[in-house]
Amino acid sequence: MIRDNYGRPVINFRIGVTSRCNLKCRYCHREGEVSPISEMSSNEILKITNIGLHLGFSKVKLTGGEPLLRDDILEIVKGIADFEGVRDLSMVTNGTLLAPLAEALKKEGLDRVNVNLPTLNPETYRWLTGGSLTDALSGIEAAVKVGLYPVKLNMLVLKGINENEIPNLIKFAGSNKAVLQIIELEPVNIDHSFYSVYHQPLDGIEEDLVKRAIRIRTRRAMQNRRVYSLPETDIEVIQPAENTEFCRHCTRIRATSDGKLKPCLMRNDNLLDIVTPIRNGADDEMLIHLFIEAVKRREPYFRECVELLTA
Numbered sequence: 001m002i003r004d005n006y007g008r009p010v011i012n013f014r015i016g017v018t019s020r021c022n023l024k025c026r027y028c029h030r031e032g033e034v035s036p037i038s039e040m041s042s043n044e045i046l047k048i049t050n051i052g053l054h055l056g057f058s059k060v061k062l063t064g065g066e067p068l069l070r071d072d073i074l075e076i077v078k079g080i081a082d083f084e085g086v087r088d089l090s091m092v093t094n095g096t097l098l099a100p101l102a103e104a105l106k107k108e109g110l111d112r113v114n115v116n117l118p119t120l121n122p123e124t125y126r127w128l129t130g131g132s133l134t135d136a137l138s139g140i141e142a143a144v145k146v147g148l149y150p151v152k153l154n155m156l157v158l159k160g161i162n163e164n165e166i167p168n169l170i171k172f173a174g175s176n177k178a179v180l181q182i183i184e185l186e187p188v189n190i191d192h193s194f195y196s197v198y199h200q201p202l203d204g205i206e207e208d209l210v211k212r213a214i215r216i217r218t219r220r221a222m223q224n225r226r227v228y229s230l231p232e233t234d235i236e237v238i239q240p241a242e243n244t245e246f247c248r249h250c251t252r253i254r255a256t257s258d259g260k261l262k263p264c265l266m267r268n269d270n271l272l273d274i275v276t277p278i279r280n281g282a283d284d285e286m287l288i289h290l291f292i293e294a295v296k297r298r299e300p301y302f303r304e305c306v307e308l309l310t311a
Contacts (some may be wrong), residue, residue, distance in 0.1 A: 001054050001056040002055045002291075002292065002295055003295075004295050004296065004298040004299070005296055005298075005299065006291055006298075006299065006300065008248075008249070008250060008251065008298070009056075009166050009293055010056070010057065010229065010251055010252070010253050010298070011053075011056065011057055011058050011059055011251045012022075012057070012059045012061070012251045012252040012253070013049065013052045013057040013059065013060050013061070013252075013253060013254075013255070014031065014060075014061045014063050014252055014254045014255070015045060015048075015049065015060065015061070015062055015065050015254070015255045016033060016036075016063050016065065016254065016255060016256050016257035017040070017045060017062050017063070017064060017065070017070055017073070017076060017257060018039055018064050018065040018066070018067060018069055018070055018257050019033055019036045019039070019064065019065045019257045019258075020039075020052075020064070020065045020066065020069050021064060021065045021066040021094070022066055022069060022070070022094075022096060022097065022131070023094050023096065023129040023130050023131040024129065024130040025094075025116070025129045025130075026128055026129075026190075026194065027118075027128070027156055027158065027185060027187045027190060027194070027198075027218075028189070028190075029186055029188035029190065029265075030065070030189050030266075031063050031064075031254060031256070031262075032113055032188055032189065032254070032262060032263070032264075032265045032266070032268065033090060033189075033256050033257060033258075033262075034189070034268055035249075036256060036257050036258035037258055037260070038258045039257055040255075040257065040259045040275055041256065042070075042072045042075050042076050042097060044259060044278055044279075045076055045079075045080075045255075045274055046076065046079040046080065046083075047278055048275075048278070048287070049079075049080050049083065049276055050083055051284065051287045051288060051291055052253075052291060053083050053084070053085040053086060054085070054284075054288070055164055055288065055292070055295075056074070056085075056293055057085075057090040057253075058085060058086065058087040058088065058089060059090075060080055060086055060088070060089050060090070061089075061090045061091065061092060061114075062076070062077070062080075062089075062090070062092070063092045063240075064092070064165070064257070065257060066093060066094055066096075066097065067091055067092070067093060068097040068098060068101055069097070072158070073101075073105075074101075074104055074105065074108050077089070077091075077105055077108045077109055077110050078108040078109055080109070081108060081109020081110070082109070082279060088111055088112075089109060089110055089111050090111055090112045090113060090114065090188075091105070091110060091112075091113050091114070091117070092113075092114045092116070093113055093114070093115055093139070093153070094115070094116050094129065094131065094136060095113075095115040095116065095117070095135070095136040095137075095139030095140055095143075096131050096132065096135035096136050096139060097135075097136075097139070097255075098113070098115070098138075098139030098142060098143060099135070099138040099139045099141070099142040099201065100142075102139070102142035102143045102145070102146045102148060103142070103146045105146075105148065106146045106147060106148055110148060111148070111149075112149055112150055112151065112152070113143050113148045113152070114152045114154050114181070115136065115139060115140050115143065115151065115152070115154065115155075116136075116154045116156070117136060117140070117153045117154065117155060117169070118154075118155055118156050118158070118161075118162055119155075119161075119162045120133070120165060120168055120169065120172060121133075121162075121165070122134070124161065124162060126250055128158075128161070129137065131309055140176060140178070144176050144177060144178065149177075150177075150178065150179045150198075151176070151177075151178040151179070151284070152178065152180075152181050152236075153169065153172075153173050153178050153179070153180050153181065154181050154183055155169050155180060155181065155182050155183060156183045156184075156185060157182060157183065157184065157185070157200045157202065157205070158198040158200060159184060159197070159198050159199060159200035160197075160198065161198060163200050163205075164280075166205065170232050170233065170235065171232060173232070173233045173235075173257055174230075174232030174233040178233065178234075178236075179233060179234045179236060179272065180233060180234075180235050180236070181235075181236045181237075181238055182202060182205060182235060182236070182237050182238065183201075183238045184200070184201065184202045184238065185198060185199045185200065185238050186265075186283045187199075188265060189268065195263040197218055201221055202239060203221070204238055206226070206237050209230070209235055209237065211227040212228070212230055213228040213229055213230060214229050214230065214231065215228075215229040216229070217229075219236075225237060225238055225239075225246075244300075246294070247300045247301050248285050248300060250298075252265075253295065253298065254296060255274070256271070258275070259270060259273065259275020259276070259278075260273050260274065260275070261273075261274050261290065261291065262292035262300055263294055263295070263297045263298040263299075264298065264299070266301045267301065270297045272290060272293060272294045272297065274287065274290050274291070274294075277290065
């Protein structure tokens, strides 16, 4: 296992396989990507994933954009699933293209999916995303049916838009044997005016969940996030990356869709190009060196978190 200069292990590898998307979500942070100019090939994605696994990464998540827009997504999933060392292979998707692909994804080795579902109101869904709620719900149904378990529903909470829908989303998740993730809006790749209008702190929501929970546990490998077990289902609460607790326990590193290693979601000034060396014939030793350099560039985004880790 590889650790950064602050002692934090790196076990989670998030790979942006495309920046393209079939929706236009008003709140999308695009994994912190800014104006990608190209897209990695499937072989390049597999190459950098394998290097990461050799360094001790064990959890791989395919992100976007919308990963299912790639014609070779099944090839990518199978290639990664066949590598030694993968303990968890998952995907973040909006779900609208998932229904016809869910069975094949499961067969090729995908373990589970996170589906973005901000609302159960068709009109609200269309206003937020530009897409069809029916398509997303069909994708969720298919994922549950084929056993992409656990299906996690990502509900980004927006003030004045969907905060009153949390009880309905809890019931929906429970009836579909899914986990609900309640997520706070992050000020990444969105206009400040949007953030100031729609940001909804989750403290009050968590206070209510504490009262209702049968059991509460902490996922220490996932930024110490709390999981509230309710009679209906489990609820995970994800406070934003600018939360010092999140930062202090971060175990992630990213690869952008155009082939740059990204040590921190919140920054774009310390990326490291890895795809160009691959295209220029770099051997595995050089690529390992680049990964180690990217991990060394990882540092907590907030000064108070740095002070806690170095005290």
